[in-house]
Amino acid sequence: MDAPSPSALHEAVLDWYDDHARELPWRGVDASPWSVMVSEFMLQQTPVARVLPAHAAWLERWPTPADLAAGSTGEAVRMWGRLGYPRRALRLHAAAVAIVERHDGEVPAAYDDLLALTGVGDYTAAAIASFAFGRRHVVLDTNVRRVLARAVAGEEFPAAAVTRAERDLATGLLPDDPATAATWAVATMELGALVCTARQPSCEQCPVAEVCAWRGAGFPAYDGPPRRGQAWAGTDRQCRGRIMALAREAHASVSRAQVVAAWPQAEQRERCLEALVADGLLTQITPGRWALPG
Numbered sequence: 001m002d003a004p005s006p007s008a009l010h011e012a013v014l015d016w017y018d019d020h021a022r023e024l025p026w027r028g029v030d031a032s033p034w035s036v037m038v039s040e041f042m043l044q045q046t047p048v049a050r051v052l053p054a055h056a057a058w059l060e061r062w063p064t065p066a067d068l069a070a071g072s073t074g075e076a077v078r079m080w081g082r083l084g085y086p087r088r089a090l091r092l093h094a095a096a097v098a099i100v101e102r103h104d105g106e107v108p109a110a111y112d113d114l115l116a117l118t119g120v121g122d123y124t125a126a127a128i129a130s131f132a133f134g135r136r137h138v139v140l141d142t143n144v145r146r147v148l149a150r151a152v153a154g155e156e157f158p159a160a161a162v163t164r165a166e167r168d169l170a171t172g173l174l175p176d177d178p179a180t181a182a183t184w185a186v187a188t189m190e191l192g193a194l195v196c197t198a199r200q201p202s203c204e205q206c207p208v209a210e211v212c213a214w215r216g217a218g219f220p221a222y223d224g225p226p227r228r229g230q231a232w233a234g235t236d237r238q239c240r241g242r243i244m245a246l247a248r249e250a251h252a253s254v255s256r257a258q259v260v261a262a263w264p265q266a267e268q269r270e271r272c273l274e275a276l277v278a279d280g281l282l283t284q285i286t287p288g289r290w291a292l293p294g
Contacts, residue, residue, distance in 0.1 A: 004151060004211035006173050010184060016207035017187035020194065024048065025055060026131070027186070033107035033132035034065055040124050040131075041092045046083050048193075054083055065096040066105040074292035077281060078248045084237075086244055086281055091119025109133040130185045136178040138170045139185035143192025148173070150196060154213035156222040157198070239263050239272040243290075247282060253291035 025031060026039035038058055042051045058079060062068035068076065073093050080089035095117040099107060107128065108114055114125035126137035140162055148170060149158040158166060175181045195202050203209050214220070232238055242262045246254045263269045273290070276282040282290045 004208065004213070006175075008211055009151065009173065009208060010175060010180075012207040012211070013187050013191060014180070014183060017183065017190055021187070021190055022048075022194075025052070025059075031132075032063075033109070033128065034063070035059055036132035037095075037107050037128050038092065040127050041088050041119065042083060044088060044124075045085060050083060054079075054081060062096075064105060065099040065107065068093055068096040069100045072294055073280070074294055077244075077292050081248065082241075082245070084241070087279055088119065090280055094118035095120060107132065109135065111135070111137060127185070130182040134179045134182045136174065136176075136181040137185070138167060138174055139189070140167070140170055141189055141192075143190075143196075144170070144185070144188045145192075146198060147188050147192045147196045150201075150214035151208050151212045154217045154220070156214060156220065157224065160225060236268065236272055236275070239265075239268055240276060243269075243272060243276060244281065247290060247292050250291070253285055253289045256288040259290070 021027070024039075026035045035055075039051065039055055042055055042058075061079060062071065071093075073090055076089040076093040077086050080086050098117050099105060102108075103113065108117075109129060109132070111125050111129045114120050114128050115122070120128075123139065123141055126139045127141070129135040130137050130139050145158040145162070145166065148166070149155045152169060152173070153166075173184075175184050191207070195206050203212070203215060206212065209215055243254075243259055246258055246262055259269060259273065260266075263272075273282070277284055277290070280293060283293050285291050
């Protein structure tokens with residue numbers, strides 16, 4: 001089967017999105033660019049269901065970048081709660097400080113200005129520019145990449161990292177009109193999240209099933225390098241998470257005895273403690289006692 005035409009993909013996906021888009025606070029007509037930016041930081045490797053209450057609490061506490069910038073990094077980490085990867089909280093705080101210092105407290109609309117902020121890479125800069133300001137950019141998250149790999153390239157999964165060919169393909173599919181391009185970006189993302197999922201794609205519900213190159217080829221299995229799993233039990237990630245949970249729940253600080261009780265494996269525990277301090281997520285206030293940064 002030949003690859004579907006851009007116009008056929010645009011019409012099918014955009015019509016589907018009109019009928020099936022989830023109502024999410026950062027997509028509402030009244031959503032601020034800051035709301036969009038916070039959502040993009042939180043949604044990195046975290047499901048929407050977990051982000052929704054955290055996003056609402058964050059915007060209530062810090063409704064503008066200036067509000068967050070005026071607070072402490074420790075409070076940002078505490079508010080991050082159990083979203084995981086708490087360095088994102090530090091990066092979001094640093095980005096808020098930079099927005100106040102460089103952009104008068106307003107989230108910038110330009111891709112290059114966004115890319116210069118702490119914690120903002122190519123995807124996040126393109127996503128904020130597109131979703132908050134209606135700019136025309138290629139937005140390549142995991143869901144978009146999977147949709148394009150299947151529907152256009154005829155492959156079950158994309159490469160581990162974005163390739164030049166993949167970016168060229170996405171660029172060629174981008175609608176010319178900036179507003180339509182921004183909607184196309186979020187629509188393909190939504191299609192990957194709800195229908196063209198990694199493990200159990202719902203092809204019977206897919207708006208591009210009839211023109212999908214992967215389906216037309218008979219669903220050939222992925223034959224690339226092994227895909228990374230999401231191991232958790234016993235990992236450094238779990239150990240760090242246990243220690244951070246103690247620190248967030250503590251009124252002042254946590255003792256070595258508390259940390260030992262939370263994670264008995266000494267070598268791994270000490271390694272993770274040192275890493276958390278090095279990352280700026282914990283401060284060692286005295287020998288054998290730690291707290292969130294001030």
